[in-house]
Amino acid sequence: MTTVVLPGRDGSLREHRLSPPRTWETGQFGSRVAFAAAHVVADPFGGNVPGAPAALDWDATLAYRVRLWEQGFGVAEAMDTAQRGMGLDWDTALELIRRSASIATGRLAAGVGTDHDTADPLTAYREQLAAVVEAGAQPILMCSRKLAAQARGPEDYQEVYGALLEEVDRPVVLHWLGTAFDPALEGYWGSSDVPTATGHFLDLIKAYPDKVDGVKVSLLDASHEVGLRRALPAGVRCYTGDDFNYPELIAGDAEGHSDALLGIFDAIAPAASTALRALDSGDRARYDEVLGPTVALSRHIFGAPTYYYKTGVVFLAWLGGFQDAFGMVGGLQSARDVVHLGEALRLADLAGLLPDPDLAARRWGRLMGVLT
Numbered sequence: 049m050t051t052v053v054l055p056g057r058d059g060s061l062r063e064h065r066l067s068p069p070r071t072w073e074t075g076q077f078g079s080r081v082a083f084a085a086a087h088v089v090a091d092p093f094g095g096n097v098p099g100a101p102a103a104l105d106w107d108a109t110l111a112y113r114v115r116l117w118e119q120g121f122g123v124a125e126a127m128d129t130a131q132r133g134m135g136l137d138w139d140t141a142l143e144l145i146r147r148s149a150s151i152a153t154g155r156l157a158a159g160v161g162t163d164h165d166t167a168d169p170l171t172a173y174r175e176q177l178a179a180v181v182e183a184g185a186q187p188i189l190m191c192s193r194k195l196a197a198q199a200r201g202p203e204d205y206q207e208v209y210g211a212l213l214e215e216v217d218r219p220v221v222l223h224w225l226g227t228a229f230d231p232a233l234e235g236y237w238g239s240s241d242v243p244t245a246t247g248h249f250l251d252l253i254k255a256y257p258d259k260v261d262g263v264k265v266s267l268l269d270a271s272h273e274v275g276l277r278r279a280l281p282a283g284v285r286c287y288t289g290d291d292f293n294y295p296e297l298i299a300g301d302a303e304g305h306s307d308a309l310l311g312i313f314d315a316i317a318p319a320a321s322t323a324l325r326a327l328d329s330g331d332r333a334r335y336d337e338v339l340g341p342t343v344a345l346s347r348h349i350f351g352a353p354t355y356y357y358k359t360g361v362v363f364l365a366w367l368g369g370f371q372d373a374f375g376m377v378g379g380l381q382s383a384r385d386v387v388h389l390g391e392a393l394r395l396a397d398l399a400g401l402l403p404d405p406d407l408a409a410r411r412w413g414r415l416m417g418v419l420t
Contacts, residue, residue, distance in 0.1 A: 135378025
């Protein structure tokens, strides 16, 4: 059996024995719509230092998306998990969207934002929306730091989003990212009071139900999400973005369920695919057995400060052999310390998510040798 040495906060070291690799039953599923927000693989020789333009390993980045499609997921492209707004600039994001669209074998949605050099949020949204539609991806209207900074009240959100929904020729996903993920989005939809903001959000959706495929909600509040999805117009999906409570929200209750658009699905794709296939056949016990152990891992990866969760996602991809180097655009691999990463390794092992334990142990040993 392969063992690794894990550090503690007190400077102690302890051994952990890795489990044998687990066999998963992955493939297409149908009872839920599930997107995995995919990470990007940095070019280790590309100068990905803080503030530099993103340089990607295109082969590894696109191969990871092929893997997600093969396991039944749609790919949510150029989103937060891909370091949008945290190292992934719009020019590179657009190239990524176009390249993904050219090889897509499953559903592809892509982030539309305002993160380029246009002062007016509506103009910026329009430019990115046109580019995403032209690429052939389903648009996800992401929350805008620029709009959050400029809006004076809910009427400004209604004006900008209303104009976009009037003009777009296909249903979009509306994106609500909470302040745990991005503190700059405080007061989005026109109020810092979540129930009040929810009312403004629902007013917009109810005005354009045929233009809204669904809403992606990342507030890390399961009870709020359940209330919101019950209030949505018929036919509008709720895509959970709750990386703390996703199993119960996706399983649902007698009154409905959430679909999914999750960053953690990048890291736990084999388990999530297996669980969703079990849900297709009505096997809730198998669903819970497979997905349950991933929750501790997800809560750890998305622990405060939550917006650095991308580091854990990329770390697990490196341990799994899906990329050659543990590096990130913007140098963000430094955003989590060795103790945090060691715990991520342990929890991934307990969830059966290390496809090659020997490789994971070798890579971890090299990293420990550098960081401790």
